[in-house]
Amino acid sequence: MSNLAPITQSHARADWDQGHHNRLEATWKGRPGFWGWFTWSHHKEIGIRYLVTALCFLLLGGILALVMRLQLARPENHLLGPDQYNQFFTMHGTTMMFLFAVPVMFEALATYFVPLMVGARNVAFPRLASFSYFLYLFGGIVLWAMFLLNAGADAGWFSYVPLSGPAFTPGHRADAWSVMVMMTEISAVCVAVEILVTVFKLRAPGMSLNRIPLFVWVETIVAFSVIFALPAVILSSLMLLLDRNFGTQFFNPAEGGDALLYQHLFWFFGHPEVYIVFLPGAGVISTLVATFSRRRPFGYLAIVLSTVSVGFLGFGVWVHHMFATGLPLLSLSFFTAASLMIAIPTGIQIFCWLATIITGKLWLATPMLWVFGFFFIFILGGLTGVMLASVPLDLQAHDTYFVVAHLHYVVIGGAVFPFFGAIEYWFPKITGRMLNEMLSSVFFWLFFVGFNLTFFPMHLVGLAGMTRRIYTYGVDRGWGELNYIETVGAFLMGLGVLFFVINLILSARRGRVAGDNPWRAGTLEWATSSPPLAYNFLYIPVVQERETIWEDEAHPERAGVVTGLRDEAREMLVTTVVDAYPDHRLLLPAPSIWPFWAAVVVCGTAICTVFQPWAFVVGSLLFGIVLIGWFWPSEEETAAQHKGEKWDNATS
Amino acid sequence: MWWATAGIMLVEGVLLAITVASYFYLASRNANWPPLDTAPPEILAGTVNLVLFLVSLAPNFWLKRVAGSGDIQKTRRALYVMILLGAATLVLRVFEFAGLNCRWDFSSYASISWLLLGLLSLQLLTDWADTVVLTIMLFGKHVRAGRFMDVAESADYWNFVVGSAAVGWVILYLIPRWL
Numbered sequence A: 001m002s003n004l005a006p007i008t009q010s011h012a013r014a015d016w017d018q019g020h021h022n023r024l025e026a027t028w029k030g031r032p033g034f035w036g037w038f039t040w041s042h043h044k045e046i047g048i049r050y051l052v053t054a055l056c057f058l059l060l061g062g063i064l065a066l067v068m069r070l071q072l073a074r075p076e077n078h079l080l081g082p083d084q085y086n087q088f089f090t091m092h093g094t095t096m097m098f099l100f101a102v103p104v105m106f107e108a109l110a111t112y113f114v115p116l117m118v119g120a121r122n123v124a125f126p127r128l129a130s131f132s133y134f135l136y137l138f139g140g141i142v143l144w145a146m147f148l149l150n151a152g153a154d155a156g157w158f159s160y161v162p163l164s165g166p167a168f169t170p171g172h173r174a175d176a177w178s179v180m181v182m183m184t185e186i187s188a189v190c191v192a193v194e195i196l197v198t199v200f201k202l203r204a205p206g207m208s209l210n211r212i213p214l215f216v217w218v219e220t221i222v223a224f225s226v227i228f229a230l231p232a233v234i235l236s237s238l239m240l241l242l243d244r245n246f247g248t249q250f251f252n253p254a255e256g257g258d259a260l261l262y263q264h265l266f267w268f269f270g271h272p273e274v275y276i277v278f279l280p281g282a283g284v285i286s287t288l289v290a291t292f293s294r295r296r297p298f299g300y301l302a303i304v305l306s307t308v309s310v311g312f313l314g315f316g317v318w319v320h321h322m323f324a325t326g327l328p329l330l331s332l333s334f335f336t337a338a339s340l341m342i343a344i345p346t347g348i349q350i351f352c353w354l355a356t357i358i359t360g361k362l363w364l365a366t367p368m369l370w371v372f373g374f375f376f377i378f379i380l381g382g383l384t385g386v387m388l389a390s391v392p393l394d395l396q397a398h399d400t401y402f403v404v405a406h407l408h409y410v411v412i413g414g415a416v417f418p419f420f421g422a423i424e425y426w427f428p429k430i431t432g433r434m435l436n437e438m439l440s441s442v443f444f445w446l447f448f449v450g451f452n453l454t455f456f457p458m459h460l461v462g463l464a465g466m467t468r469r470i471y472t473y474g475v476d477r478g479w480g481e482l483n484y485i486e487t488v489g490a491f492l493m494g495l496g497v498l499f500f501v502i503n504l505i506l507s508a509r510r511g512r513v514a515g516d517n518p519w520r521a522g523t524l525e526w527a528t529s530s531p532p533l534a535y536n537f538l539y540i541p542v543v544q545e546r547e548t549i550w551e552d553e554a555h556p557e558r559a560g561v562v563t564g565l566r567d568e569a570r571e572m573l574v575t576t577v578v579d580a581y582p583d584h585r586l587l588l589p590a591p592s593i594w595p596f597w598a599a600v601v602v603c604g605t606a607i608c609t610v611f612q613p614w615a616f617v618v619g620s621l622l623f624g625i626v627l628i629g630w631f632w633p634s635e636e637e638t639a640a641q642h643k644g645e646k647w648d649n650a651t652s
Numbered sequence B: 001m002w003w004a005t006a007g008i009m010l011v012e013g014v015l016l017a018i019t020v021a022s023y024f025y026l027a028s029r030n031a032n033w034p035p036l037d038t039a040p041p042e043i044l045a046g047t048v049n050l051v052l053f054l055v056s057l058a059p060n061f062w063l064k065r066v067a068g069s070g071d072i073q074k075t076r077r078a079l080y081v082m083i084l085l086g087a088a089t090l091v092l093r094v095f096e097f098a099g100l101n102c103r104w105d106f107s108s109y110a111s112i113s114w115l116l117l118g119l120l121s122l123q124l125l126t127d128w129a130d131t132v133v134l135t136i137m138l139f140g141k142h143v144r145a146g147r148f149m150d151v152a153e154s155a156d157y158w159n160f161v162v163g164s165a166a167v168g169w170v171i172l173y174l175i176p177r178w179l
Helices: A018-028 A034-039 A043-072 A082-118 A126-148 A173-201 A214-246 A259-292 A300-316 A329-341 A343-359 A366-388 A391-397 A401-431 A437-463 A480-510 A548-554 A594-611 A615-631 A635-643 B002-028 B043-069 B072-098 B108-136 B145-178
Strands: A008-010 A560-563 A571-575 A582-587
Touching (some): A043 A082, A043 A126, A082 A173, A082 A214, A082 A259, A126 A594, A173 A214, A214 B002, A214 B108, A300 A343, A329 A366, A329 A391, A366 A401, A401 A437, A401 A480, B002 B108, B072 B108
Antiparallel strands (some): A008 A560
């Protein structure tokens, strides 16, 4: 038995307790000041950092795209030379996939919202969250620094060998790419572990697995995908670095290596990667559809099982990115079948969403515009995906703009549209203010029309023979008109995004005050203030049903909160995996600057090792020292722990 | 904390599995594995190390039991044993690298063998360093109940390290002789 107050459930409505609030604020608030900023390890601050950084990368990647579109608007244009163009499309793809899509859809949204949605005060490993963020930030900075020095990666966003190998890409362009990939993907894996442990062990009491919000289910499944998929690209990037700088022969056929090993490793990561990007979008759609149809999602179990199926099947289709590499027929047939099969669970989800809307009371608020945009765009992308899954068609369309059209329809439709819908929906929660409705609508329509104007013609121009990654094309090709239209569309999208950025900045300062729950939604993040206070919930709620807020409104006599947790220490309640019964208390570590230094050391080691192998040894030693600092307990932590322990003299 | 250890084991396990898959993939692309001009690795150092790993499971099991009971003296003693055993395995690893009979840049066989052994050695080194730090933390004012839990989980992680080493032994020493 400990020295602390017992943990119980109180059925009284949780009234405001100023003393409790003051103590919780003092305990959970981040340290002030310049250096204090580097120590913050609360999930909301880390989530906002991920969001803002990812949005910056979105803008940078978008600017690259606009310049590329300007180059391609007319035949035989000279805005960009071939080397510059190679860097541009590589940087565009790399930035969008590695520095925007996964960080925003998974790391940002999950880090910010999963603890709130499960009723926790923080993520499971707050210092790891801080480390992950800084690792991601530094990886992105390294990549862009090289680009701005005209030494940017230029071998495509997947950096295939032998082009990116030592023979054909001298210098350190591809090394910067590999370093960035390793750092950002290690960062994502760390976040995945945090999310899994948060979801499995830190849920509010009563939130059994069949009561967790669909968004949380999706991020959990995505976290598993991240853990199983990302090591493949970490390994392939490591092998590329070793081949380029240390003379290894992984990909050199002359010495028994194989260039296709790189492709297998990359796409074993690459296909689950696109589901890692799409599934959170699907989770957002489930959330928005439920809230704006004023009913719980139709087919909760079906949606969960479909998401699990997509997660699994996503690992079995990677070779459909390699249909043109000369693989055996049996292999091609298998992967065609597997790729077609993924349409089934995806379709189930879509029908569940449609059923929710049809059987609910639709409220066409601005976030729902993005949902309908998603339906239109993503389904079109899915249709071309089913076409490309068929080998004979793929062999004709491979490396043409048809594939570019498909991938943008599914990625922008499946992730970016839901992401913008998520911003519309959750901006009030994060900032406490509503976005401007008019600016939001203008943004949506500019983006929707611009998107279709940009990418639909790419299907046609691709089938007419325009290949990918060419910096210009001849006048006699006849692709000029469609390319011109695509460029106009791209600038419409850019204009829309400009409205979006203006909207974000203006509304954050002067938007209409939102209140706790402006959308009258049902999930737990809306059960606290907007923005949430440092400690999230004054009292941890006890959950009786899925949409807790709606349930508490319908049955207020059953609403309950947890009492007995300390408010003078960073204490959280750990619950059991399946049924979320209270299990034990957990003391989180204090905010610390060590994670920041750890990220600095990792980044420095990675860069220096490219130039000087011994840097790895030195860097590893430094990293070891930093880790010791990270885990070394402070007096305060030890005292807080001691207070909760009872020691038998025989063992002390 | 158990979940953190389980998370690390899962991530490292996946990385190891993918490395092993890459090993077999490269083997499948070569008529001779190892290449004709490369002898299979010297089996002595690796096998002695494997035996050492397997033998270490016994004191490791004891460590977990005494850490779970909260007996600080016995826990410290068990940790000393594990540190010594760990140091011995690290020394033998150096001989294993030398016994690979090829430099990492000779061929894809050499590269993947060095990579596999290198990743396993890095895992071993980091766990050994972690064990040393945990031992230091069992002295002085930072001793608390959670330390014993950390030591117990570290013991679980050592089981994983031994398992990985066993898999590595089969891949590095037996496969070149079987294929």
